[in-house]
Amino acid sequence: MKIATPYYLIDEKKLLRNLQIIQQVRQLAGAKSVLALKCFSTWCVFDLMRKYMDGTTSSSLFEARLGFEKFGKETHAYCVGYSREDILAVAEFADKIIFNSVSQLDRYYDIAKAAKVGLRVNPGISYSHFDLADPARKYSRLGVTDKEVLAKQIPRLSGLMFHYNCENDDFETFVRQLDTIGGCYGDMLKQVQWVSLGGGLYFTKEGYPLEKFSKKLADFAGEFNVEIYLEPGESAITGCAELVTSVVDLVHNEMDIAIVDASVEGHMPDLLIYRLPAKIEASGRGDHNHKYMVAGRSCLAGDVFGTFHFKDKLEIGSEIRFADAAGYTMVKKNWFNGLQMPAVAVRRLDGTIEVRRKFSYADFMNNLS
Structure with a gap:
């Protein structure tokens, strides 16, 4: 799906x-x-x-x-x-x-x-x-x-x-x-x-x-x-949820930087609060030779998920999944920069995936006054 x-x-x-x-x-x-x-x-x-x-x-x-x-x-x-x-x-x-x-x-x-x-x-x-x-x-x-x-x-x-x-x-x-x-x-x-x-x-x-x-x-x-x-x-x-994102841009400033369609500030704020890097499954060393800083798309200069090694080169549209995205994350998500709020989906015990909630401009507008 x-x-x-x-x-x-x-x-x-x-x-x-x-x-x-x-x-x-x-x-x-x-x-x-x-x-x-x-x-x-x-x-x-x-x-x-x-x-x-x-x-x-x-x-x-x-x-x-x-x-x-x-x-x-x-x-x-x-x-x-x-x-x-x-x-x-x-x-x-x-x-x-x-x-x-x-x-x-x-x-x-x-x-x-x-x-x-x-x-x-x-x-x-x-x-x-x-x-x-x-x-x-x-x-x-x-x-x-x-x-x-x-x-x-x-x-x-x-x-x-x-x-x-x-x-x-x-x-x-x-x-x-x-x-x-x-x-x-x-x-x-x-x-x-x-x-x-x-x-x-x-x-x-x-x-x-x-x-x-x-x-x-x-x-x-x-x-x-x-x-x-x-x-x-x-x-x-712990370990039961992930934030699924896509690469929207690739830039270079002394190192390769992948910008994804989410934000640390908006969608995993505890990482900024405690100065922790995000976790990415299937990222490591060995034959993972492609190094990228992965950053969010908010205007905050420090909106950075971390630096990771990938097996393949990233492209526009490449999917990046951040692990441990449940605790103190979904309860703290916010509308900073008016960025698209991540939807909420559940993979049930039988393997089916159910999209429980999508957020729209109306949600952003009604969050304000």
Whole structure:
């Protein structure tokens, strides 16, 4: 099936591989997993995902509502800063409402208390390769840091949330972190019903010690008599999607440069934010002797996907596929330069490809005012 580029292509078979690992951890550890919508909210594959996950968690009213309406199951509502209107809305449907601060808990507890109320804790430890994404960075506003203040809130809470990781694929670090949390907050954990360990744990990575991971979770749950929630985002969807583009021009400025009909700034902005190169399947060395810088077609000078080696020379119309285009990509895409928004397509489990959404000038116009 020929689809006009650019478009995002989600592969359900690749997605299923991650979901089956999530299910395995659920079975071995008894830990529930709720999808982090801040990472991935493309609801056309929620029918598959809900078979293997327990619900969704959010960072805003709109995400919470999307999870409730399109995913179903458990709906966890969290936000760094709720308005009164937000709380009144989420209280209508959320199973759990998690506050970021004691001041927000005080202000809105009477509205939220019909749900299971939680509070985010900042344990002062974290794992992140980037200061920008470090929840425990200096002056962090994310979660309660004072243990004495936290202890006074426990009678009003049904659970605690600890979100302190970003792409942590190191099991031994995870163990040390969890032991620290147990040692520091064990008395409070024994007084609540559930604990969320947040997202950022890359336990679907190839070779990750799943049985040891699951046992550690189960032991922690047993020691403190709590139900554990994980909030996989990247772990749920990593490797399952790509951004498919076509070369629209070839120029030379000390090196060969291929310009494609998409944009890093508009369509894979996390690469710019974290200064990372894109990934291209089937690009390498060996007999891949044709070197190109691949760049986007926005006016931003630094709109560059990276430098890659190709087996064949690129031509106008050559297709280039950028891997890992699901997490923190589709949710962040934007209309910078008014560039054509990539369509959204899904390769279903039976191999058929379904184009779920195309975007037009009307979408661009209506995004403004």
